[in-house]
Amino acid sequence: MKTMNNASFDAIVVGAGYIGSSIAYHLCSAGLKTAIFDQGSIAAGASAANFGNIQIQDMELDKSVELIKLGRTFFSTLENELDWKIGLRKIGGLLPIENENQWNVLSDRKDALNKIGIPSEIIPGSLLKDIEPYLDSSILLGGLYHEFEGQVDPFQLIWAYLYRAKQKGLTEFFHTQVTGFDIEHDKIQGIHTSKGDFVSKNVILCTGAFTRRLGNSIGKNWNVHYVMGQSMVTEPVDFILRNHLASAAFFEESAEVEKGTLIANMAISQSVHGNILIGESMYESDQYPTSVPGKSLPAISSCWVKYFPRLENLRILRSWSAPVADVRDGLPMLGPIDNIVGLYLATAFRSTVIITPLVGKTMTQLITMGKSELNIESFLPERHF
Numbered sequence: 028m029k030t031m032n033n034a035s036f037d038a039i040v041v042g043a044g045y046i047g048s049s050i051a052y053h054l055c056s057a058g059l060k061t062a063i064f065d066q067g068s069i070a071a072g073a074s075a076a077n078f079g080n081i082q083i084q085d086m087e088l089d090k091s092v093e094l095i096k097l098g099r100t101f102f103s104t105l106e107n108e109l110d111w112k113i114g115l116r117k118i119g120g121l122l123p124i125e126n127e128n129q130w131n132v133l134s135d136r137k138d139a140l141n142k143i144g145i146p147s148e149i150i151p152g153s154l155l156k157d158i159e160p161y162l163d164s165s166i167l168l169g170g171l172y173h174e175f176e177g178q179v180d181p182f183q184l185i186w187a188y189l190y191r192a193k194q195k196g197l198t199e200f201f202h203t204q205v206t207g208f209d210i211e212h213d214k215i216q217g218i219h220t221s222k223g224d225f226v227s228k229n230v231i232l233c234t235g236a237f238t239r240r241l242g243n244s245i246g247k248n249w250n251v252h253y254v255m256g257q258s259m260v261t262e263p264v265d266f267i268l269r270n271h272l273a274s275a276a277f278f279e280e281s282a283e284v285e286k287g288t289l290i291a292n293m294a295i296s297q298s299v300h301g302n303i304l305i306g307e308s309m310y311e312s313d314q315y316p317t318s319v320p321g322k323s324l325p326a327i328s329s330c331w332v333k334y335f336p337r338l339e340n341l342r343i344l345r346s347w348s349a350p351v352a353d354v355r356d357g358l359p360m361l362g363p364i365d366n367i368v369g370l371y372l373a374t375a376f377r378s379t380v381i382i383t384p385l386v387g388k389t390m391t392q393l394i395t396m397g398k399s400e401l402n403i404e405s406f407l408p409e410r411h412f
């Protein structure tokens with residue numbers, strides 16, 4: 028049944044996190060009459076929960092090479108393009124190495140990174156203090172170091188995208204949940220929402236961890252899961268961290284874990300305001316809690332105190348939890364949905380911050396030209412797993 032009685036748009040973006048706000052900005056810049064919807068307010072999902080680190084360490088380095096390289100290129104001019112201070116600062120990235128297995132895995136990763144033009148080196152344990160003075164290097168064999176990573180203020184970046192998009196005509200619908208789609212003859216015609224129906228022949232889902240639920244509403248079983256990422260933040264202190272750090276354990280072969288099992292790893296960086304951002308423990312879940320269960324806090328603390336004993340007495344101001352979309356092959360979902368013309372997906376990126384401009388441009392090219400400069404073959408949402 029067709030019940031469309033609301034406004035009509037060239038394109039509708041669902042989800043106002045990093046990905047949706049960038050896509051909305053680029054669609055508006057290309058002259059498309061665009062609307063963005065979010066069930067909460069701006070950045071109601073993982074985008075408000077993250078550290079804003081521009082990191083390359085955790086990217087998939089086989090099929091994602093072009094994504095990383097083009098992503099870096101476009102990111103380098105972003106602040107100028109948006110004409111907005113997004114809190115961009117250059118810091119290094121360091122992965123401390125505890126054992127021989129990690130040494131081997133990260134040595135291979137160093138070679139792979141250098142091969143694609145991202146200068147990386149293994150620093151021996153005895154020299155780690157030169158680049159990270161408070162790190163307890165006595166427990167470490169060394170670390171994988173990238174000098175050229177960085178950090179932004181997540182809220183400033185998302186706000187800048189949406190503010191500039193609004194200046195180019197974006198219409199925003201916050202606190203409006205998209206509940207389903209109007210599809211006729213295998214073509215998208217619009218969306219159903221908690222505030223009525225809206226018409227568009229292009230609908231882009233940037234719905235992160237919530238994507239599967241929307242797919243189910245049209246009989247699709249998209250292979251996107253999510254893990255709950257949990258973190259905390261300390262009171263501000265003098266600048267003591269020079270890099271953002273993450274456990275090398277992230278890269279060790281891990282066996283399939285049972286739902287609900289808590290995996291704690293160290294991820295730590297310092298914000299521009301001096302607060303120390305500390306993560307993270309993760310577990311797979313079917314729910315979307317925003318608080319951190321009691322058992323997670325000691326799990327997180329024991330990880331970072333082991334590396335930074337001198338930070339042990341810092342006061343924790345707040346802890347939080349958010350669902351992060353995850354696809355088992357480590358690749359994002361980016362591109363058109365099979366057999367529904369006009370419906371697109373853009374979710375589950377690793378190192379989301381750095382690829383936001385590239386994804387915005389790519390989706391806009393797909394919608395306006397039917398093809399993109401970035402080869403998205405490996406990222407097609409309904410690829411065979």
Ligand SMILES: Cc1cc2nc3c(=O)[nH]c(=O)nc-3n(C[C@H](O)[C@H](O)[C@H](O)COP(=O)(O)OP(=O)(O)OC[C@H]3O[C@@H](n4cnc5c(N)ncnc54)[C@H](O)[C@@H]3O)c2cc1C
Nearest residue numbers: 042044045046066072073074077078080205235256379380
């Ligand atoms: C603790 C922590 C630290 C992290 N640190 C980093 C980091 O330093 N660097 C980095 O690159 N990444 C980091 N990440 C990962 C990063 O936060 C995510 O990859 C990123 O935010 C995903 O952005 P997104 O726009 O795809 O999804 P989200 O930000 O989750 O946005 C999805 C949006 O869709 C909306 N939505 C969903 N369903 C509907 C619906 N039916 N109707 C309307 N709206 C809907 C949601 O409300 C939400 O706002 C971190 C994550 C966590 C949890």
